[in-house]
Amino acid sequence: MLEDLSQYILDIAENSAKAKAKKVLIELAVDNRNKSIVLRVSDDGWGMDEEFLRKVEDPFTTTRKERKVGLGIPFLKQAALACEGFFDIKSKKGEGTVIEAGFRKDHIDCPPLGDVAATIATLIMGWPECRWIFRYSVDGNSFILDLDDLLDHLGDRELLKSPKVVLWIKDYIQENIDLLNQKKGGEDIA
Amino acid sequence: MPKIKNLDDLRKIREESKDLTSARSGGKKKIIVGMGTCGIAAGAREVLTAILTELDKRGIKDVAVETTGCIGMCQYEPLVDIIRPGEPRVTYGNMKPEDVSRIIAEHMINGNIVWEKVIGRTD
Structure with a gap:
């Protein structure tokens, strides 16, 4: 198991990038009234056929050759179900994959959000050619970061590999997450 | 908390540091995590x-x-590879954030391998 939601997001979204997605949408929605957190990662990568999809939740399924177990998806599913949440994966060969995991935020086993800003910045740095879109919402108020908007201002995609730019992106996301969390009267959201 | 950062900062970063792009992917010195x-x-x-x-x-x-x-050495994660042109590629294992400044100063900049953290070397 991983420590927090931000680590699951990094792990799952890397699968999208490795599946040659051109666009990956990461949505994290916190709902304080319904006491839920819903994570959705949607990509337009190469997707999975029905046979692979059936066994992808099994730890002994992986596409890699370095080891025989793939723990990313089983970990996320286990974490979601451990706090009476839900897990769902839909995929179509050649079209893409959507993974959804729900968590009950008042459950003792609900993982903390962790450093989501560092996760998004790490994904952008690692796969700058992919269009990352991150939406964080708290009770209906949202912050959206679209890598295309950043590139409009930055001009050169190569600059996404510069430490200064990556750290700026991380701080920018963190600042906006903090702002949304504070809107909810300072209540601890995760 | 007032908003400090906005996207226009990126234009400034871009203008202020024309030489940032020297770290292009084709650069010879490399750190791989x-x-x-x-x-x-x-x-x-x-x-x-x-x-x-x-x-x-x-x-x-x-x-x-x-x-x-x-890369199949999960027990030694986090792994960090340091590549300097013309020198063997060195893999450091069990890295912690507090090990980073020493490895960058001693190895990346000065070329001296920090042996106690090394788990592999490719010539």
Whole structure:
């Protein structure tokens, strides 16, 4: 198991990038009234056929050759179900994959959000050619970061590999997450 | 909390540092951080952030930083590879954010391998 939601997001979204997605949408929605957190990662990568999809939740399924177990998806599913949440994966060969995991935020086993800003910045740095879109919402108020908007201002995609730019992106996301969390009267959201 | 950052900062960064792009992917000095499930679980993202912070702090612009998946040495994660042109590629294991500044100063900049953290070497 991983420590927090931000680590699951990094792990799952890397699968999208490795599946040659051109666009990956990461949505994290916190709902304080319904006491839920819903994570959705949607990509337009190469997707999975029905046979692979059936066994992808099994730890002994992986596409890699370095080891025989793939723990990313089983970990996320286990974490979601451990706090009476839900897990769902839909995929179509050649079209893409959507993974959804729900968590009950008042459950003792609900993982903390962790450093989501560092996760998004790490994904952008690692796969700058992919269009990352991150939406964080708290009770209906949202912050959206679209890598295309950043590139409009930055001009050169190569600059996404510069430490200064990556750290700026991380701080920018963190600042906006903090702002949304504070809107909810300072209540601890995760 | 007032908003401090906005997207126009990126234009400023771009104008202020025309030489930032020297760290292009084709750059010869390279740092590679393992970011598979095993790496993430062991704290690789924090190590990566420490590396970026250290490079930014020292104003080092000729080092390309990359991430990679699992290379099958999960027990030694977080793994960090240092590549200097014309020298063997060195893999450091069990890296912690606090190890980063020493490895960048001693190895990346000065070329002296920090042997106590080395787990592999490719000539």
